[in-house]
Each structure stands twice: as structure tokens, then as C-alpha cells.
Amino acid sequence: MTIREVAANLGLKTLSGSEDRNVNGVFVSDMLSDVMAGAQSGNLWVTVQTHKNIVPAANLVDISAVIITNGKSVPQDTIDLAKKHNVAMFSTSMMTFDLVGKLYGLGLATK
Numbered sequence: 001m002t003i004r005e006v007a008a009n010l011g012l013k014t015l016s017g018s019e020d021r022n023v024n025g026v027f028v029s030d031m032l033s034d035v036m037a038g039a040q041s042g043n044l045w046v047t048v049q050t051h052k053n054i055v056p057a058a059n060l061v062d063i064s065a066v067i068i069t070n071g072k073s074v075p076q077d078t079i080d081l082a083k084k085h086n087v088a089m090f091s092t093s094m095m096t097f098d099l100v101g102k103l104y105g106l107g108l109a110t111k
Contacts, residue, residue, distance in 0.1 A: 001106065003065045003088055006044065010092065010102055012067060015079050017088030021064045026108050028100055032057045039063060046096055050074045055081045064088065069096040
């Protein structure tokens with residue numbers, strides 16, 4: 001499944017990046033150290049974090065896309081940095097639990 005298909009199925013708002021990458025699983029955490037230690041290349045990263053440091057963490061692990069949940073407003077400097085490093089970033093008003101359930105319903109699971 002591609003990021004574009006996930007975004008279309010769930011009505012995600014595109015903030016930055018390419019939507020053509022494949023997604024191979026989901027990683028859910030609000031701790032950067034968890035992401036750097038446990039996420040895998042190609043995962044979607046679901047978080048409520050919105051600060052700039054999420055971009056280098058996503059880039060380091062080669063995350064397919066970051067999805068910001070709970071209707072959090074993402075600062076423009078975070079979006080600009082994501083665009084600069086071609087990190088796909090989306091937002092949604094869905095709560096994290098609800099989004100993860102929908103991702104699971106699409107056939108995506110944690111890896």
C-alpha cells in the first residue's frame with residue numbers, strides 16, 4: 001500500500017513530502033528515542049509530537065510518513081524542515097487510538 005492510498009482512505013491532510021512510497025507497517029510512539037530504536041524503514045510513524053526534532057528522527061529511520069494525530073497544529077518551521085528533507089507528513093483530527101484502528105483495518109500492522 002502506498003502513502004497516497006493510506007491518505008485517501010483516511011482523509012489525511014498533506015503537510016509535506018511525496019506520497020508515492022510504499023508503507024510496510026506502523027510504529028506508534030511519542031518518544032523520539034523509541035522511534036530511533038524501534039521503527040523500521042518504510043513504517044508510518046503515528047505521533048502527537050509536532051516539534052522540529054521529529055523530522056531528523058523520521059529521516060534517520062527512513063520513515064515512509066509521519067502522521068500527527070489528535071488535531072495538533074504543526075508549526076510552520078516543522079513543516080518547512082520536513083519539506084527540505086522530503087519527509088512526508090500528514091495530520092488528522094482523529095485520536096491516535098482511532099487512527100491506529102483504521103490503519104489496522106487497512107491491513108497495516110505494527111512491525
